[in-house]
Amino acid sequence: QQAAVKPAENGLAQAVAQILSSLGVAPHVYSSGERLVRSPLTGETIGRVKDTTPAEARAAIAEAHDAYLAWRAVPAPRRGELVRLLGDALRQDKEALGRLVTIEVGKIVSEGLGEVQEMIDICDFAVGLSRQLYGLTMGSERPDHRLMEQWHPIGPVGVISAFNFPVAVWSWNAALALVCGDSVIWKPSEKTPLTAIAVTALFERVAAKFDGAPKGLATLLIGGRDVGEILVDDARVPVVSATGSTAMGRIVGERVAKRFGRAILELGGNNASIVCPSADLDLALRAIAFGAMGTAGQRCTTLRRLIVHESVYDKLVPRLKQVYANVSVGNPIASDALVGPLIDEAAFAGMQKALAAARDIGATVHGGERHTAGHSASAYYVRPALVEAPEQTGPVVEETFAPILYVLKYSEFEEAIRLQNGVPQGLSSSIFTTDMREADRFLSATGSDCGIANINMGSSGAEIGGAFGGEKETGGGRESGSDAWKAYMRRMTSAVNYGRAMPLAQGVKFDI
Ligand code: NAD
Numbered sequence: 001q002q003a004a005v006k007p008a009e010n011g012l013a014q015a016v017a018q019i020l021s022s023l024g025v026a027p028h029v030y031s032s033g034e035r036l037v038r039s040p041l042t043g044e045t046i047g048r049v050k051d052t053t054p055a056e057a058r059a060a061i062a063e064a065h066d067a068y069l070a071w072r073a074v075p076a077p078r079r080g081e082l083v084r085l086l087g088d089a090l091r092q093d094k095e096a097l098g099r100l101v102t103i104e105v106g107k108i109v110s111e112g113l114g115e116v117q118e119m120i121d122i123c124d125f126a127v128g129l130s131r132q133l134y135g136l137t138m139g140s141e142r143p144d145h146r147l148m149e150q151w152h153p154i155g156p157v158g159v160i161s162a163f164n165f166p167v168a169v170w171s172w173n174a175a176l177a178l179v180c181g182d183s184v185i186w187k188p189s190e191k192t193p194l195t196a197i198a199v200t201a202l203f204e205r206v207a208a209k210f211d212g213a214p215k216g217l218a219t220l221l222i223g224g225r226d227v228g229e230i231l232v233d234d235a236r237v238p239v240v241s242a243t244g245s246t247a248m249g250r251i252v253g254e255r256v257a258k259r260f261g262r263a264i265l266e267l268g269g270n271n272a273s274i275v276c277p278s279a280d281l282d283l284a285l286r287a288i289a290f291g292a293m294g295t296a297g298q299r300c301t302t303l304r305r306l307i308v309h310e311s312v313y314d315k316l317v318p319r320l321k322q323v324y325a326n327v328s329v330g331n332p333i334a335s336d337a338l339v340g341p342l343i344d345e346a347a348f349a350g351m352q353k354a355l356a357a358a359r360d361i362g363a364t365v366h367g368g369e370r371h372t373a374g375h376s377a378s379a380y381y382v383r384p385a386l387v388e389a390p391e392q393t394g395p396v397v398e399e400t401f402a403p404i405l406y407v408l409k410y411s412e413f414e415e416a417i418r419l420q421n422g423v424p425q426g427l428s429s430s431i432f433t434t435d436m437r438e439a440d441r442f443l444s445a446t447g448s449d450c451g452i453a454n455i456n457m458g459s460s461g462a463e464i465g466g467a468f469g470g471e472k473e474t475g476g477g478r479e480s481g482s483d484a485w486k487a488y489m490r491r492m493t494s495a496v497n498y499g500r501a502m503p504l505a506q507g508v509k510f511d512i
Helices: 011-022 027-031 054-071 076-092 094-105 109-129 168-179 193-208 225-233 246-258 281-297 310-326 345-360 413-421 436-443 484-488
Strands: 035-038 045-049 145-153 157-160 184-187 218-220 239-243 262-266 271-275 303-309 364-366 385-388 404-410 428-432 452-455 489-497
Touching: 011 027, 011 045, 011 094, 011 193, 027 045, 027 193, 035 193, 045 193, 054 184, 054 218, 054 225, 076 094, 076 109, 076 168, 076 193, 094 109, 094 193, 109 168, 157 168, 157 225, 168 184, 168 193, 168 239, 168 484, 184 225, 193 218, 225 239, 225 246, 239 246, 239 484, 246 262, 271 281, 271 413, 281 303, 281 310, 281 404, 281 428, 303 310, 303 413, 310 364, 310 385, 310 404, 345 364, 345 385, 345 404, 404 413, 413 436, 428 436, 436 452, 484 489
Parallel strands: 157 184, 157 239, 184 218, 239 262, 271 303, 271 428, 303 404, 385 404, 428 452
Antiparallel strands: 035 045, 145 489, 364 385
């Protein structure tokens, strides 16, 4: 177990080994074990990790529970200090960790770095929050009484994360949970264990130097669904924050509810933008391009449906086709390509299946073909697909986690809103318009039904300051900014009688 094993002798594996070593990860941690980790950039094996056994997982949960019992007694601003130091360490290691994200997930370099920046931002947010975990006081109906609420730490928080944001999702949860007085147990995607190992090592380095950080404050479980399920079913974990597909959330939500736990579900999206007659088309074109093709279409907020008014359709869509035909696709560490690879073969198969289904409903498909020249047979690079769909049906109402943008035409504004809302998912949405009535209607109760609704920008990407999440099959969870922290705490309501009488509420009499 402790013996150092040499990583596989290929180029990317060596780069990964160097990065991990610079981040303080010992070689045996990422180069021994049964689970192969591959880079979508080339399909090469870049590491081997050992899955956490059920007994180890249960021991880690027990340790996290003990850690919580100690951590909850540490004053919140002091807990914030630990998160401040975590942010500092991330600043220092941003380049290395960002590069590891690029290698393990295939994101372009600026997006790999951007993901680490997001971790830093949420740490900053959480530090401030550590002095603002406020409750309310209310006027009591009884004389000489005070009524108030407090927010207390709740327990270990389970974090299950998806491959496409392999480190940021942990930080959205962990930075808040830690200042809230909770410990954190992380089960990352089985496709991206190396970035998780790196982040955990970085956290451990910070925690080891921090007076009062108990052992097991932030732990890691490696493995697939079976390991995740141990976390999901354990009653010592009162909150499970699960990010991934709707299929996963349906199972996790039910199992957590069965034991009266709290699930924060961040699931699939099928995000749309409406382009109105008055839209600034130059601006819209840029936003649509990043929204739909950025991260090779593998963001939960990726733009998947474009609802274009008939009067601007022939101005916008031909320009979009050109952008789609010309956008650079390739290995982001070997070129300046804007579109990197799909995560794996299954993602490619899913994309081709959706495009075939689109043809079956009479859609016209532009692009979508695989790029093989100059790439290894086990890397999946595709030209993003622009699909002119006759109606919103079949693959258009599903989330396919690949760069496919379905374009629909509308004539009446009401119809555009109906189309926007007419899918099972409810994560992100946007509208391009300079007509203020349309813009405000879109944001109103009768407008977009999504958790995120933007004006004159794309659906993709979000800032950490707002609460992030969506409705319907997206799961209803909220993470990150605003008051999302409340999901990581328990609320206590207290009435205090500072008088000498014993009045009952609602005028009830009980004179003994
Ligand atoms: P996935 O559902 O395959 O896996 C996500 C995680 O859930 C993994 O860690 C996996 O091991 C775990 N898991 C799967 N089944 C489980 C079970 N029954 N019990 C416990 N754990 C289980 O998703 P993916 O392919 O990694 O990621 C892509 C999906 O994630 C897309 O649908 C995307 O929209 C979604 N996503 C959503 C958000 C959001 O914030 N709404 C963010 C990122 C990704």
